[in-house]
Amino acid sequence: MLDVIVIGGSYAGMAAALQLARARRKVLVIDAGQRRNRFARHSHGFLGQDGVDPARIWAEARSQLEAYPTIRWVEGSASGLTGQRDDFRVVLDSGEAFSGRRILLATGVADQLPDIAGINERWGQSVFHCPYCHGYELDQGRIGVIATGPMSMHQAQLLPEWGEVTFLTNTALTLDPDQRDDLHARGVTIEETPVARITGEADVELHDGRVLSFDGLFTATRTIPASPLAEAAGCALIGTPIGSQIMTSEAKETSIPGIFACGDVARAPHSVSLAVGDGAWAGAQLHRSLVWPEG
Structure with missing residues (x-):
C-alpha cells in the first residue's frame, strides 16, 4: 500500500512528489509523457530556469526526484481509478494496478485550438x-x-x-x-x-x-482536463473563463475525500511557475492529511 499515487509526471506532480519524498512517504508517480509545454523550445518566466528547454527542466527535475528512495516512477497512462480514502486502486492501460491511501491528480489540461x-x-x-x-x-x-x-x-x-x-x-x-x-x-x-x-x-x-x-x-484556447479520470471517479468540475477544471478546496482536495488535484487541471491561470507552486502546496497538504487523517 503506497501513501500517495501521483497521476501526472509533469511540473505540478513532481513538485508535490518532492514534498512527500522529503517526508519519507512512499510515492508512485505515473507519467504518460504528455507535458503541456512539450511543443515549446524554451520556458520563460520560471525563476532560475528562464530560457531553458522545458524538456531539460523536466528531465533534471525527474532525476533529482528519483534520487529519493521512497519514490517510484512508472511510465504509462492511468485508465481506471476506484476505491475510497485509504484504499484506492489505480489501473494502467497495461493492466498493471497499484493501491494507495491518497490520490493526486496532476494530469494537466488539453488545449482546444x-x-x-x-x-x-x-x-x-x-x-x-x-x-x-x-x-x-x-x-x-x-x-x-x-x-x-x-x-x-x-x-x-x-x-x-x-x-x-x-x-x-x-x-x-x-x-x-x-x-x-x-x-x-x-x-x-x-x-x-x-x-x-x-x-x-x-x-x-x-x-x-x-x-x-x-x-x-x-x-485564447479553451482548456479541458487532459484525462477523464477525475470525472469518472466522481470529482466535481467547475467552469472558468478559459474552460473547465477540477474543483478543489484550499487544501487541494477534490469533492471526493482522499483525492487531491493540482496544477493546470485544478487552477487558473496557467504557467510552469504557478503549477510548481500549486504542486508544492498540494504535496504538503497531502502529507498533513496522512499525519492528521481526521483533520
Missing part, C-alpha cells in the same frame, strides 16, 4: 496563449491576436505591452462601440475579415486573399 488550417503545427512555436511566457521574445514586433471568444478581448487589450497588435476577430465575437474605442485608444488595429489559414512562420492568410505577416500570434 480554433479550427484554422496551420495553427496546430505552429502551437508553442509561433502561436501562443501566454504573453508573460512568450511576449518578450517578439521584441516589440508585430503581434496578431486571433479571437476565439470573449476572453480574446482581454488578450487584445493586454498585448500592446509587447508589440504592435492587430486583433483578428475571425467572426468569433462582435465588438461594441465601447470596445472598439478602447482598442483604438491602445493602438490596436481591428481586422474583421475571417482567417483562412496560417502559413510561413506566423503569416495569416485572410479569406479575401490578403496575407498579414506577424512576428508571433496569440489565441
